[in-house]
Amino acid sequence: MNRLVVEGLHAGYGAVTVLRDVNLEVREGELVALLGMNGNGKSTLLNCIMGFVRPTSGRVLLEWEGETIELSRSAAHETTRRGVAYVPEGRRLAPNLTVEENLMLAGGSGRGKAKLKENLGFCYEMFPILDERRRQLSSTLSGGQQQMLAIARALMTSPRIMVVDEPSVGLAPIVVEQVISTIRTLQETTNMTILMAEQSFFQAIEVASRAYVLSHGRIIHTFDQKVDPASSEEIRSAMMGIA
Amino acid sequence: MVVLDLVLNALATGLMLGSIYALLALGLAITFGILHIPNVAHPAIVIAGAYAVVMTNRYGVDPVLAAVLWMIPFYMLGILFYEFYARSFESRGGGNTLQSLTLFFGASLVIEVALVVAYGTDLRSVSVGYVGSSLRLGFVAIPYRFLIPALITPVVVFLLWLYLTRTNVGLAIRAVAHDERAVSVSGVNPAAIKRHAFGIATALAVIAGAALVITGPIDPFAGRIHIGRVFAVVVLAGMGTIPGTLAAGIIIGIAESLVMSFMSPSWAPGVAFAILLATLALKPTGLFGAGR
Structure with a gap:
């Protein structure tokens, strides 16, 4: 199966640890949302996947067409050339x-x-x-x-995979809707594999097939809309750290 | 008639001088204008290039041909020098402008001293057939030793402009100083692009050196009078515009030439600085700069 895997990832900046034991998977053709409020490590995680930030431990693997590439060792431009595009x-x-x-x-x-x-x-x-x-x-x-x-x-x-970091930041609500629906259209028409970080979860979960919730640097919830449809209220509570 | 004669001659000289200034500034238009590296050593590198041309010319090689041959070694030296600069400054949290200035100022002194040690302080020149003769057009006498180097500039400017606007590497060079991440996510290594651009700038210095030494003899310190002038050309053009560099060089060349003819030659070196200050005060983005 073609997929992107994050295994036991720890990362931080100097003495500050941002990500603790993060595990996730994006399979070919999926649109996976990475949810979380500001400052919980979404961007750091995506930066680790791309190669802008070096993880302190753990790996990022791209398993595609029979080969396994360790992305956590490659610089961002190499990651891009191996088929992981970044927005x-x-x-x-x-x-x-x-x-x-x-x-x-x-x-x-x-x-x-x-x-x-x-x-x-x-x-x-x-x-x-x-x-x-x-x-x-x-x-x-x-x-x-x-x-x-x-x-x-x-x-x-x-x-092969598109990694999208908070496409809604700094945009008017109506434009956010256009951007999100563009991403959905892209996914539907080309079957593009997408990992998208978002904090406007209502929009994100509407288009995503699965979602991970990141809080204080850990994945605290995983939602699979097909297997176990969660209500938006449940997801919101998880994001806020209430549940 | 005498005045008209004088004006026409001053304009013709200014046009050619300006074209040569633009060639001197072209490498800086890349390092300072595009990469934002304050490479004050550029004129010294030009002189080093001129010495390389002089030494090759001793074996009867045409100076322009010699310069083209020397471009490759200078490109490689430029890459090595950039690597040293990047490792000692940029990688340790952003290139601090003042520290970089010190480095490049030091580098220019080292280059000068090395030239003195190797070749002494005597004036050096190239011998080519056309130095000494002139083309006469009515009132105007155009010495070939100005005309030939002046004609090199438009060719080099055109080729460089094509490279920067039509090739993938060229696009990356223009993008890299504005946003390295934009280059990274396009699948291009920003560090390699900057190194390559610095190499090109250094290679262009040899062409400029050849042009300079065709116009007249040089000594190891001949780059110093050009430091202010080349920065003035780059700023007047607008940071990073390559065709603008030619226009700006010509404006400064003509202004200097008119001042030399109608006021006093001793005022001429001040002209470029006056234009530089006026540009910074009135139009900081330069004549052709898009602003940031």
């Missing part, structure tokens, strides 16, 4: 490049290179607004459009 919090676009240049930069190296034209066409079809503004600097886009561009940039790398 970072705060978008992190190159502000001085145009929309198309941002896409070409991601598409022109590594896995996406062979399918550059095809991927670019797909992105413009999926996000017509980006096609319209392809010659504009990315910094001139609205927040929602920038989020679309960050997602499109991830698609340009021909990913």
